[in-house]
Amino acid sequence: TQLLEQSPQFLSIQEGENLTVYCNSSSVFSSLQWYRQEPGEGPVLLVTVVTGGEVKKLKRLTFQFGDARKDSSLHITAAQPGDTGLYLCAGALGGTSYGKLTFGQGTILTVHP
């Protein structure tokens, strides 16, 4: 059972375009993280969102946590070739599940120059 549904799975866009990646679940998470992973490397933490309705901005990246803490989105403005990579959302249930992250399947983003 996939607790976190991430969409789209693949995204191929031109430099300068905007894009949004979605992460949805029927479970409530205590926190949700977004990672970016490049081939042959481990995921790199981009942001952690904790509060329902929270919006965080990291340069051209905007992250939002849903009011009910069941979903999240990542929006990239004016994408650049350097944004190419695998984007992963990961939820933490907290409590006795501390230490375990549940990951979405990932979105492979390709930005063409």
Place this chain on the structure above:
Amino acid sequence: KAGVTQTPRYLIKTRGQQVTLSCSPISGHRSVSWYQQTPGQGLQFLFEYFSETQRNKGNFPGRFSGRQFSNSRSEMNVSTLELGDSALYLCASSLGFGRRGINEQYFGPGTRLTVT
């Protein structure tokens, strides 16, 4: 501050053999989590160790085991390797505790295991 290190980076084994992978967490982090990443299943949680004790376990067979040492370094072992065990094995370190269940994990580069 040095990041998470994993050794070896690449490993080729044959079916039936066993393998041990090593992970050194970020200094001061007491929790180490292990994940298996494959193209078909994505990132799946194996287990987590905190202060030398296994605190959480995923849905993997008993062939997958791990341990943590007093310096927080961790090892995972896979016995009787199967072809399906070929994957990128990632370890992640975190403080091991946090307010409101916040659990920021920092990943190492992974060990690429190929079973032939």
